[in-house]
Structures are given as structure tokens and as C-alpha cells.
Amino acid sequence: MKNKSLLSLTLAFSLVGLAGCGEKPAAGIAPEKYTDSLFAVMKADRTNYTKLIVKRLGPKGANVIKPDEHWKDIENGAMLPAQMFRAGAEAVADMTDDFTYSLQSLWPINKQNAPKTPVEEAGLQYIVDNPGENYYGEEKLGDVTYFTAVYPDVAVSDACTSCHNDHKDTPKTDFKVGDVMGGVVIRVPL
Amino acid sequence: MFASNDKSDFLIGTATHGHHQIEMACETCHTDAFGGQDALQAACLNCHAQELEDAHDSHPKKKFTDPRNADLLEIIDARYCISCHTEHQEEQTHAMGVTIPEDYCYHCHQETLEQRESHKGLAFDTCASAGCHNFHDNRALYENFLVANANQPWLNQTRISPARNAAQLTAKKNSAGNHHDFSEYISKHQDIKQDWLASRHAEAGINCGGCHSANNSDQWLAKPGVSECRNCHANETEGFMAGKHGMRLSDKLSQRLNPITPAESRLSFKESSLHTQQGCNSCHSAHRFDTASAATEGCLSCHNDEHSLAFMDSPHGQLWQLEQAGEAEAGSGVSCASCHMPRIEEKQNGLNIVRVEHNQNMNLRPNEKMIRPVCMQCHSLEFSIDALADNDLIRNNFNGKPAVHIESMDWALKRNRNHSN
Numbered sequence: 001m002k003n004k005s006l007l008s009l010t011l012a013f014s015l016v017g018l019a020g021c022g023e024k025p026a027a028g029i030a031p032e033k034y035t036d037s038l039f040a041v042m043k044a045d046r047t048n049y050t051k052l053i054v055k056r057l058g059p060k061g062a063n064v065i066k067p068d069e070h071w072k073d074i075e076n077g078a079m080l081p082a083q084m085f086r087a088g089a090e091a092v093a094d095m096t097d098d099f100t101y102s103l104q105s106l107w108p109i110n111k112q113n114a115p116k117t118p119v120e121e122a123g124l125q126y127i128v129d130n131p132g133e134n135y136y137g138e139e140k141l142g143d144v145t146y147f148t149a150v151y152p153d154v155a156v157s158d159a160c161t162s163c164h165n166d167h168k169d170t171p172k173t174d175f176k177v178g179d180v181m182g183g184v185v186i187r188v189p190l
Numbered sequence: 191m192f193a194s195n196d197k198s199d200f201l202i203g204t205a206t207h208g209h210h211q212i213e214m215a216c217e218t219c220h221t222d223a224f225g226g227q228d229a230l231q232a233a234c235l236n237c238h239a240q241e242l243e244d245a246h247d248s249h250p251k252k253k254f255t256d257p258r259n260a261d262l263l264e265i266i267d268a269r270y271c272i273s274c275h276t277e278h279q280e281e282q283t284h285a286m287g288v289t290i291p292e293d294y295c296y297h298c299h300q301e302t303l304e305q306r307e308s309h310k311g312l313a314f315d316t317c318a319s320a321g322c323h324n325f326h327d328n329r330a331l332y333e334n335f336l337v338a339n340a341n342q343p344w345l346n347q348t349r350i351s352p353a354r355n356a357a358q359l360t361a362k363k364n365s366a367g368n369h370h371d372f373s374e375y376i377s378k379h380q381d382i383k384q385d386w387l388a389s390r391h392a393e394a395g396i397n398c399g400g401c402h403s404a405n406n407s408d409q410w411l412a413k414p415g416v417s418e419c420r421n422c423h424a425n426e427t428e429g430f431m432a433g434k435h436g437m438r439l440s441d442k443l444s445q446r447l448n449p450i451t452p453a454e455s456r457l458s459f460k461e462s463s464l465h466t467q468q469g470c471n472s473c474h475s476a477h478r479f480d481t482a483s484a485a486t487e488g489c490l491s492c493h494n495d496e497h498s499l500a501f502m503d504s505p506h507g508q509l510w511q512l513e514q515a516g517e518a519e520a521g522s523g524v525s526c527a528s529c530h531m532p533r534i535e536e537k538q539n540g541l542n543i544v545r546v547e548h549n550q551n552m553n554l555r556p557n558e559k560m561i562r563p564v565c566m567q568c569h570s571l572e573f574s575i576d577a578l579a580d581n582d583l584i585r586n587n588f589n590g591k592p593a594v595h596i597e598s599m600d601w602a603l604k605r606n607r608n609h610s611n
Contacts, residue, residue, distance in 0.1 A: 070334055072246055090252035100256050111301050116258050142260035168609040187257055 032136055035149035035186045038099065039134075042085070042184060043151075050081040050157055060159070067159075080163070085184075098188070103153060105182030107172035109164065113182075117141065123150030124183045131180060144189050151184040195445075203278035206287045207456055208551075212437055217444035219277070227270050234271040237432070237442055241552065245327035245559070265297045266290065274325075285319070286555055292319060308601040321558065321579035321596040330561035330571065336602040342570035344591075349568045350521035351533055354481075356545035358394065360538070361422035370399035370408045385477035396422075419470045427470075429531075429548030435468045436548075452492050463492040485525035486510060496585045501526060504587035529564045530554065557584075572599050 057065045057078075064076065071077030079087060082103055089101050106124050108114045115121040123135035127150055135150040155161045161175040175181055197216045205213040212218060222229040231251075235242075242250065253259075254268045267273045276282075276289040283289050295317035296303065303309050317323045323331060375398060376383050386392050391400065401418050404411040411418070416439055420427040430436035434455075438447040449467035452459035466472055473488030474481070490498055501507040506524035513523030530550045536543055547553070553560040557578045565574035576592035577583055583592055 070332070073329070073335070089256075090250075093252055093255045102256055102258065112298070116261075120258070141257045144257065146257060168605060185258075189257075 031147040031188055031190075032149065035099075035136075035147070035188060036134070038101070038186055039149070039151045039184060042088070042101065045088070046081055046085050047156055049084050050159070054078065054081060055157060055159065058159075081160070099186060101184060101186045103182060104185055105153075107164075107170065108182070109167050109169045117148075119148045120150070120185055123148070123185065126150070127152040127183050128180050135183075138190070147188045147190055149186045149188075151186070152180045153182045153184055155179050155181050201278065204280040205277055206275075206280070206283055208287055208555075209277060210456070211434070211450050211454060212440075212443060212447065215443040215445050215447055218442065221444075227272065230272055231270050234275075237440075238271075242326060246329055247326045248328050249325055262298055266294060291315070294318075295323070295325075308597075308605065321575055321594075322598040324556055324558055327556070327559055330558055330566075330575075331598065333602045333605075336571065336599045337606050339566075339571035340599055340603055342572070344570050344573040346568050350519060351528065351567075352535055352544045353521070354533060354544050354546060356425050356543050357422050359541055359543055360425065360545075370403050372398040372402060372410060375402075375410070382477050389477065389479045390481075391479060416469055423470075425545045426548045429546075429552070430470070433549035433551045435473075435550065439469075457493065458495045459492050460494045466492065482514060482525075485527035485531075489526040489530075497587050498526075500585070500587035500589060504589045506588060524568075529560065532564050532567075534563060575599070 053065075054067045055061055057063075058067045065078040066074050066076050067078045067080050068074050069080060069083070071079050071083070085103050089103075093100060102113070104113050104115055104120060104124060106115065106128065115124050117139055119137040119139040123137060126135040127133065131152070134152070137148050137150075139146055139148055155175055155177050158177055160181065161177055161179070164170050164175050164181060165173045197214060200216065201213065204210065209219075219230060219233040221233055225232075249268055251269045254263060263269065274290050274294065275287050279289050284292065288294075292315035296314040299317070303312055303314070318325055329335070386398075391397075399408075400422075401414040402411050403409065416427060416430070416436070427436075431440040435450070437443075438450050449469055451465050451467050453464040473484040475483065486501070490501065502511070506528070509518065510523035510525050510528075512518035513520065527546065530553075531546050531548055532553065533544050534547050536545075547563075553563055558575070560578065561571065561574045565577070569577070573592070575596045575598065576594055577588060579596050580592040580594040583590060583594075
């Protein structure tokens with residue numbers, strides 16, 4: 001996967017010292033690598049939940065769980081994959097301030113999940129225009145500067161596309177499997 | 191002054207209706223002089239976290255911690271309860287203990303007013319005040335629920351209340367004392383014996399020692415209190431101490447307070463009851479523990495407001511009186527408790543437990559919380575929403591049909607039809 005890096009690969013967290021003048025480089029990890037790794041875990045878990053739980057146990061499989069937007073209100077209700085993803089983001093936020101992540105789209109069902117910052121807008125547009133690529137940027141929100149990475153969120157199943165295409169609040173009704181439906185935005189305070 | 195137990199000099203303003211009776215247990219909320227908002231937030235959650243969880247809180251703190259919401263937090267810092275519910279500010283406190291202007295929804299959801307056809311032109315401050323939305327609890331109000339429960343008859347006349355079984359199924363074995371034989375007391379109190387023989391306690395084999403033994407010993411306890419009742423009725427006691435009747439006895443308070451009396455409350459009460467301290471026995475008179483009496487007479491012996499006084503002549507009250515007279519099926523009547531302390535069915539360890547929610551405030555503020563656990567047991571969703579939005583109807587204890595119509599269900603159905611087409 002090709003990456004578009006707006007930042008130099010030398011940009012890293014504070015634990016990365018300046019290398020030069022014969023000094024031994026300090027140990028560290030580039031922010032892209034850090035967010036890429038986080039995204040890999042998120043994507044793997046999300047795909048597994050979608051295929052191994054929702055598809056296998058839902059109406060298209062054993063039909064013993066009911067994936068539904070209002071899952072709490074339904075007997076045997078189960079979170080939709082996107083909700084599972086958000087629940088993970090919220091649980092992470094309870095544990096650490098070291099990074100945050102969210103699921104956003106240029107065509108959100110819930111308008112609160114539309115891009116809000118210029119970097120989010122640019123990133124979500126970039127991953128749609130450049131399939132297979134990620135977007136990296138830097139932005140200041142409040143008093144804090146963040147490294148912000150945007151990763152494509154691709155429809156892995158017809159359950160994703162049909163649910164979005166048919167939802168009464170969707171602004172887009174022609175998603176296909178393999179389309180970039182939105183993006184995962186990971187933020188790391190610098 | 192700092193060391194004194196009387197901290198009334200520190201009160202910077204009258205507390206809200208929700209907290210006024212515990213305002214002198216200052217450290218319940220002010221746990222740390224230098225803890226700031228986070229300490230106060232922890233105190234709020236210490237009492238209210240579970241009800242927010244149960245309400246499927248629509249705006250939990252976790253929705254606001256993402257830095258992309260930093261701009262929204264500058265308007266309303268929704269991570270903290272006190273941003274909207276500031277205590278001791280009586281002059282700016284309005285319904286539901288909210289202390290910010292009522293257009294708070296608009297700041298984040300203006301696009302709904304601008305883009306959704308049905309919402310165009312609505313006033314900025316009507317989202318949560320017109321029976322359509324609630325900041326925390328939308329379980330009975332969300333769009334899919336409205337659609338799923340539309341077009342139902344306004345009344346289901348066949349509804350029968352489920353029989354209570356919580357104490358029977360959940361009380362720990364031997365929790366009601368060690369059943370010492372205190373027969374010498376029985377012989378002196380034949381009237382009490384008769385009351386006890388007519389009680390569910392006698393039916394369940396709970397004798398005098400079940401309540402009148404101190405710490406499960408053979409020592410006679412003349413006046414058992416809430417803690418003895420709690421041995422078997424844990425659920426009920428927890429609810430009681432979370433509500434207005436028992437909150438002064440809650441374990442969560444920083445100091446023990448005297449039980450509340452009607453004289454210390456802010457509602458209208460009967461003169462004869464003003465100094466009755468609230469405990470289990472104030473509604474469930476001792477020894478007979480007649481739950482039917484507790485469910486209505488217990489309330490009406492104190493409450494003296496228009497709604498309470500109208501109960502007996504209301505359709506609900508008439509049904510209740512028919513049932514009590516044996517002229518209607520058991521469980522078909524509607525008592526005060528049917529609505530304000532409803533029977534809740536839930537699964538525990540595979541058992542279907544029916545308990546009485548003893549926190550009278552659990553479903554009262556806002557009153558839309560009552561729709562699902564109470565009103566919809568007998569009435570349609572649409573009727574329930576309208577009835578609870580009609581203040582005149584509430585005052586006369588639902589004697590008639592709603593004169594108010596909330597359009598949320600109409601709008602939801604219309605949007606659903608348009609989408610299907």
C-alpha cells in the first residue's frame with residue numbers, strides 16, 4: 001500500500017531524539033508506523049467481527065443473533081460492525097489519552113460523523129480519490145497539535161452496502177462491495 | 191466552623207428539588223476540596239451512573255472526549271453533569287434541574303432543524319420540551335420505536351399486573367433472622383398476632399424473630415428498621431434509598447441524616463402526616479404489611495396535591511377500587527404504585543423476577559421515562575406520549591383523553607412512508 005506522507009518520516013514522538021553529529025539515534029517509532037499499526041489491529045478486529053460473528057451468527061448465517069442499530073432494545077440484539085468499532089473507540093478513550101480514533105464519512109448516516117476539521121475533510125476526500133492509499137496530516141484542535149491519519153474504510157460485505165444504501169438517513173444509495181465508504185481517523189497528540 | 195457538623199453557613203444557595211433534602215451531607219458531592227470538576231463528576235456518577243446506563247444515555251461522556259469535539263465543548267462541556275445541572279443556583283434552575291438556556295440542543299444539532307423537512311421552522315428551545323426528545327433517555331421516543339409501535343388501539347383492557355416474586359426468589363436463605371421463638375411477646379399482643387397471621391410473612395414462614403432479632407441473635411429488637419427489611423428485600427430497599435422517600439438513609443451519603451418528613455418536603459401534604467418520618471413502615475404498616483394498602487392508601491395518607499386528590503375518581507382509581515372490592519380480576523386495578531412504583535420484570539440467573547421499583551423518581555422526571563415501563567403496559571405509545579404532555583390531564587389524574595397531540599409519531603411515519611416509496 002502506498003502512503004502519502006505530508007510529514008517527513010523523520011517526524012516522530014518526543015521520545016525520538018535528533019539524530020546527527022555521530023550521535024546514536026534514540027529509539028522511537030515514526031507516527032505513521034504507529035498509526036498504521038493501530039489501524040491494522042482495528043481493521044482486523046472489525047473484519048473478523050463482521051464476518052465471523054455478524055455474518056456467521058446473524059440472519060445470513062445461523063440466525064441466532066439480531067444485528068441492529070438499536071441492539072440494546074432487541075432480544076438477542078447485537079451491535080452493527082460500525083457500532084462495535086465505535087464502542088471500541090469509546091472504550092479506548094476510557095483507558096488512554098495517547099490516541100483517539102473515530103469512523104467518519106463524506107456520506108454519514110449520522111451527521112455527527114461527517115468531517116469537521118480541514119484535515120478530516122482533506123483526508124476523507126483523498127482516500128476516496130486515491131483508492132488504497134492513506135492520508136497523513138497535522139492539525140491543531142483546541143490547544144493541542146495532533147498527528148492525524150486517515151485510512152480507507154472499505155465495504156467488506158454486502159451487509160455494509162445494503163444497510164447504508166437502504167437507511168433513511170443515508171445521503172448515498174449506490175455503495176458497492178469494495179467501495180470506500182468512509183475513513184478511520186486516528187489522532188495522536190504531538 | 192469547618193469542624194462543625196452543621197455546615198449550613200456554607201450553603202451558597204438552595205439546592206434543587208432532587209438534592210435539597212440531603213444538602214447538609216455536603217461531602218456526599220464535595221468529596222475533595224481541591225478535586226474540581228472531576229471530583230464532582232465522580233460524585234454525580236456515584237449515585238446516578240446506573241440510571242444513566244439503564245436509560246441508554248444518549249449523550250454519555252464518552253461521546254465527547256474525542257478531540258474533534260473540542261469546539262463543541264467550548265459551548266457546552268458535556269463531559270460534566272454540572273455543565274448543565276449546576277447545583278445551588280435556584281434562580282436559574284428550570285425543569286429537570288437544568289441550569290442552562292433551553293436551546294442547548296441547537297448548538298450541536300442545528301443541521302436537523304435546517305435539513306429535516308418536518309423540523310424546519312421549529313423553535314430552538316422546543317427539542318426537549320415538547321415531548322419529542324430527551325437529552326439522556328430516548329428509549330420511548332426514538333424514531334424506529336415510534337414507527338414500530340404506531341397505529342395501536344389506545345387501550346389494552348386485558349392487561350393484568352404480574353405477581354411479585356422478588357423477595358421469594360432472591361432473598362438469601364436464613365436472611366430473615368434465625369427465627370428465634372419469641373412466643374412470650376406473641377401472647378402479650380394478640381392484635382399484632384392477628385395482623386401477622388394475615389400477612390405474607392406468615393405465609394412464607396417468617397415469624398417474629400425474622401424481623402425482631404438484633405443481628406440474627408436471640409436478642410429481641412423492639413423496633414426493626416430499614417436495615418432489617420433489607421435483609422430480605424434488598425432490591426426494594428435500594429430503590430427506596432435512591433428515591434425521594436429514603437434518600438436520607440442512603441449508604442452513599444457522607445453522613446447519616448434523619449429520615450425525611452413531609453414537613454421538610456416541597457410538595458403539598460396533609461396536615462396530619464407532616465411529621466411522619468419516612469421508612470418502610472410509613473407505607474407498609476407493621477405486622478400486616480398489606481401491599482394493597484401501601485400501593486394507594488400509603489400514598490394518599492400524605493400526598494395532598496391535585497393529582498393525588500383526583501385519583502379515586504379517575505378511571506385508574508375506579509379500576510383499583512373495583513379490584514379491591516373483589517368485583518374485578520386480581521391485578522386489573524391501577525394503584526398509585528402501578529405508575530409511580532411499577533412492577534418490573536427482569537431475568538436474573540435464568541429466573542423471571544418481578545420486583546417493585548421503590549425509587550418513585552425512577553420514571554418521573556422527565557415523565558417520558560414512564561412510557562415504556564408503565565403506560566405502555568396498557569396504552570398505546572401515541573396515547574401515552576400525548577397524555578404525558580397534557581398538564582391538565584395529569585392534574586386531574588388522567589380523567590379523560592389528551593387534549594394535546596405530539597406530532598413526533600406522525601412525522602416518523604411520514605418519513606418512513608416517503609422512504610419506502
